[in-house]
Amino acid sequence: MLNLKLIGIGAAGNKGAIQVLNDGVLKKEDVLLINSVEKDIPAEYRDGAFIYNAIGGCGKEASMGKALALKALADDKLADVIDNLITEDTDAVIIVSSAEGGTGCGGAPIIAKFCNDTIGIPTICIPFTGFEEDARGLQNTIEYFQNMSDEYVVQAISNKKFLKNNNYNKAAEDANKELSNRIKMMQGRDLKDS
Numbered sequence: 117m118l119n120l121k122l123i124g125i126g127a128a129g130n131k132g133a134i135q136v137l138n139d140g141v142l143k144k145e146d147v148l149l150i151n152s153v154e155k156d157i158p159a160e161y162r163d164g165a166f167i168y169n170a171i172g173g174c175g176k177e178a179s180m181g182k183a184l185a186l187k188a189l190a191d192d193k194l195a196d197v198i199d200n201l202i203t204e205d206t207d208a209v210i211i212v213s214s215a216e217g218g219t220g221c222g223g224a225p226i227i228a229k230f231c232n233d234t235i236g237i238p239t240i241c242i243p244f245t246g247f248e249e250d251a252r253g254l255q256n257t258i259e260y261f262q263n264m265s266d267e268y269v270v271q272a273i274s275n276k277k278f279l280k281n282n283n284y285n286k287a288a289e290d291a292n293k294e295l296s297n298r299i300k301m302m303q304g305r306d307l308k309d310s
Contacts, residue, residue: 118207118303123198123227125150126174126181126220128244128288129213130157130165135292137161141300148201150194150227152184152219166197174218178256181222189230198231208238210302212295215243215260215272216253225263232267240269242298244291247276247284271298 122142124133130149136142149157149165153173157165168188174180188194202209209231213220224241232239243260246253264270278290 117305119203119205120146120299120303121201121206121209122147122299123150123201123209123211123231124148125185125211125213125223125227126217127151127153127156127214128217129211129220129224130161131288132212132242132244132292132295134158134161135289136296136299139293139296139300141296141303141305146201148197150219150223152181166194168219174222176216176221176252176256177218178222178259181217181219182226183222184219185223185226189226194227195230195234198227199235202231202235202237206237208240208302209235210240210242210299212242213244214246215257216246217256221256221260225260225265228268229265232265238269239267240271240302242271242273242295244288244295245272245274245276247279247287273298 122133124130133147152168154167168184211224211228213224228239228241231237273291273294275287275291278287
């Protein structure tokens with residue numbers, strides 16, 4: 117079974133990572149939650165979290181998320197946390213975030229580059245694409261994919277695909293379950309000897 121580490125960035129990335137934890141796919145020590153707002157992380161998961169600084173969030177300002185990630189890595193604070201997460205026997209790191217928001221959309225490409233180029237660990241990025249209903253979110257999504265390197269594996273999960281009867285919360289929950297299932301498959305958990 118592959119030894120995978122998961123970094124959830126921003127509100128959507130945190131919710132997805134928490135779903136993976138709740139499903140028992142990964143252990144708490146294998147998951148890092150990163151956010152710009154402490155309140156977006158449930159109290160029971162804050163001990164495994166990195167909060168940039170209490171700025172009140174980035175909204176859909178991806179440039180703010182990018183700046184926060186760059187500063188935290190330059191200060192070595194975030195770099196140390198990621199170094200402690202990724203061990204010698206880690207096979208790959210998965211970075212999950214929204215492709216439309218601020219903290220995750222802006223920070224994910226920066227943290228992916230750090231993991232891939234500086235640490236030298238294979239990097240898989242799984243962005244949640246939203247419901248494609250606002251121009252700002254769509255622009256962020258375009259820029260997210262433009263900022264992704266060909267060196268990473270990128271597997272998008274479309275929240276819109278799960279939307280039924282205008283139930284946005286259920287669609288997001290189903291997208292999170294899809295993330296959990298994908299990570300389970302990547303680990304090779306369901307493989308049976310022939």
